[in-house]
Amino acid sequence: MRKTSPWLWLSALLVCLFLYIPLAVVVVYSFNDSRLNAEWVGFTWHWYQVLLHDEEMLQAAANSIFIAICASLIATTLGTMAGIAIQRYKLRLLPVLTITPVAMPEILLGVSLLLFFIQVLHLTLGLLSVLIAHITFCIGFVAIVVRARLAGMDESIFEAARDLGATPWQTFRLITLPLIMPAVVAGALMSFTLSIDDFVITFFTAGVGVSTLPLQIYSMIKIAVTPEVNAVSTLLMLLTLGMIMLATRFDKSVLRGQG
Amino acid sequence: MPLLELRNVSRHYGRLSAVDNVSLSIEAGEFFTLLGPSGCGKTTILRMIAGFDAPDTGQILLDGQDLADTPPERRPLHTVFQSYALFPHLSVAENIEFPLKMAQVAASERARRVRETLEAVSLSDKADAMPQQLSGGQQQRVALARALVNQPRLLLLDEPLAALDHKLREQMQMELIGLQRDLGITFVFVTHHQPEALALSHRIAVMNQGHVEQLDEPSKIYAAPRNRFVAHFIGDINLLDCTLLARENDQLRLAIPGLGEILAPAHTTAQPGQTGAFAIRPEQMLIGDPAQHRDLPNRRDGVVRELLYSGDVTTYKVELANGLHIQALLANVKPGLVQFFEVGDAVSVAWPADAGLFLDA
Ligand SMILES: Nc1ncnc2c1ncn2[C@@H]1O[C@H](COP(=O)(O)OP(=O)(O)OP(=O)(O)O)[C@@H](O)[C@H]1O
Numbered sequence A: 001m002r003k004t005s006p007w008l009w010l011s012a013l014l015v016c017l018f019l020y021i022p023l024a025v026v027v028v029y030s031f032n033d034s035r036l037n038a039e040w041v042g043f044t045w046h047w048y049q050v051l052l053h054d055e056e057m058l059q060a061a062a063n064s065i066f067i068a069i070c071a072s073l074i075a076t077t078l079g080t081m082a083g084i085a086i087q088r089y090k091l092r093l094l095p096v097l098t099i100t101p102v103a104m105p106e107i108l109l110g111v112s113l114l115l116f117f118i119q120v121l122h123l124t125l126g127l128l129s130v131l132i133a134h135i136t137f138c139i140g141f142v143a144i145v146v147r148a149r150l151a152g153m154d155e156s157i158f159e160a161a162r163d164l165g166a167t168p169w170q171t172f173r174l175i176t177l178p179l180i181m182p183a184v185v186a187g188a189l190m191s192f193t194l195s196i197d198d199f200v201i202t203f204f205t206a207g208v209g210v211s212t213l214p215l216q217i218y219s220m221i222k223i224a225v226t227p228e229v230n231a232v233s234t235l236l237m238l239l240t241l242g243m244i245m246l247a248t249r250f251d252k253s254v255l256r257g258q259g
Numbered sequence B: 001m002p003l004l005e006l007r008n009v010s011r012h013y014g015r016l017s018a019v020d021n022v023s024l025s026i027e028a029g030e031f032f033t034l035l036g037p038s039g040c041g042k043t044t045i046l047r048m049i050a051g052f053d054a055p056d057t058g059q060i061l062l063d064g065q066d067l068a069d070t071p072p073e074r075r076p077l078h079t080v081f082q083s084y085a086l087f088p089h090l091s092v093a094e095n096i097e098f099p100l101k102m103a104q105v106a107a108s109e110r111a112r113r114v115r116e117t118l119e120a121v122s123l124s125d126k127a128d129a130m131p132q133q134l135s136g137g138q139q140q141r142v143a144l145a146r147a148l149v150n151q152p153r154l155l156l157l158d159e160p161l162a163a164l165d166h167k168l169r170e171q172m173q174m175e176l177i178g179l180q181r182d183l184g185i186t187f188v189f190v191t192h193h194q195p196e197a198l199a200l201s202h203r204i205a206v207m208n209q210g211h212v213e214q215l216d217e218p219s220k221i222y223a224a225p226r227n228r229f230v231a232h233f234i235g236d237i238n239l240l241d242c243t244l245l246a247r248e249n250d251q252l253r254l255a256i257p258g259l260g261e262i263l264a265p266a267h268t269t270a271q272p273g274q275t276g277a278f279a280i281r282p283e284q285m286l287i288g289d290p291a292q293h294r295d296l297p298n299r300r301d302g303v304v305r306e307l308l309y310s311g312d313v314t315t316y317k318v319e320l321a322n323g324l325h326i327q328a329l330l331a332n333v334k335p336g337l338v339q340f341f342e343v344g345d346a347v348s349v350a351w352p353a354d355a356g357l358f359l360d361a
């Protein structure tokens, strides 16, 4: 084993503190028995109960979950096809086209989708426009993960399947899909997390009628950061964390692929 | 009617002719080999036969039927890939069962055939193993079993033994010959390893840069190469530039610059005045003391410059009067004696008038 410099350890520790102290504060104060986020008074579940009776919040949560599920299902299907096509046909342009939305500043994507929906599609902003927007930015992530998985495989196994009597569809169902399944599941879980906590793009494409969890939280803290916000943030954090851990269990390349 | 026929098949990649106007016909039950250096188009031909690639021009016929519109899964042939291409998520038995499933064979029948095939390749105890748990030789056998299990008319093998070590390779060669003979399945075998081609095949097509240089039985390819490329590619051979002086009875009189005249068998239609090469195998060369072999018509003096001891035989590189080098081979049959000559020894090399041949191309 090589000896690691204590300085490296120290800086790693600092980075972790820097990242997680704010999150820890949110979690701790969600259990604080006080209206203010000022000092620790005592432990309570109260804010979680408030949350359960907040109609607007529940509606926003339902919207978020609905959009996240639909967006991840559709984006996973399209992204998987894109990933396979990129790998199979060694296309030059398609990878750039698919992956660009991943690297594009969110605000740009948000503004351009807004213009597109209003001026080109003449769409009333609402659940549908948010859903389409979320699908758009999730496809690239799925395609990257699926393609990374395929890239490590011997391409002749797909020819072997055809050679041994499988139609193209049977080859996909019996050989390709089982082999890329971990990447597909990981891509779906990632899409879900990306969708459920997206703010910027949702903000531009939601219009006035609908709200999602991040939008709802934002509208609440405009007034004051109440412990209720802490509570809902804690729940969202837990959900996201769980999804990411699941995703990495399914496919190690998620950690690398996302960069 | 031949089982498989290629008619004027060509395939180009950009300006490169990977396969250039190749015509072949392969009979049922034949062990046919495509032999040639790397990049000569062997894999491209196999891929066109299997249906993964299509000829730009020309036809491929199976049983007289043009295959152009038949997708790979409907061609009654299987391929053994160089990388084996086993399905990594299926066990050995499931891999072998795959083509039977695709052919919609009943489950009980499938189980029986898989069992029999596993036995035939002596892998019964590995039925439930995953491919990556097997050694290279075992994976090779699974690939072979999978391709043979539903008894295709034709088996295409793309350098199936290339990744195996020498001993295993020889053992698998034996098994391949046995399988092919017992099952009566036609093999189209691709290799760039010429001893393997000579040992296994009924007929060999020697390829070079996309076209067939010679198509013959192994013994003909070895003993009567049609041109310099084939002569050079198959085994070791001495090639000496020469001019044909005259045809005498059933012999040719050749002039080699600096070495004078020699006699060679007359089996070509070449006419006097033509230039070419005199080709003779090292094992046909007799090497001896300067006084030996005085009775042979073709005899030259020289000096041993190098020797290569390989156990059963020693190859001597002899420099002749005109500075040319000739290789001669002697079997080390005398007990206790590892070599007959030393570097620097004066020797004579000689060969009978019916050995070697004149190549005009
Ligand atoms: N998809 C392709 N695109 C462009 N060129 C190709 C393609 N496939 C093959 N070639 C070229 O065609 C020629 C023949 O290739 P092929 O794979 O048939 O050779 P081979 O005889 O099988 O060689 P090896 O012994 O190395 O496998 C080579 O020059 C190769 O570079």
Ligand SMILES: [Mg+2]
Pocket: B042, B043, B044, B158
């Ligand atoms: Mg090849």
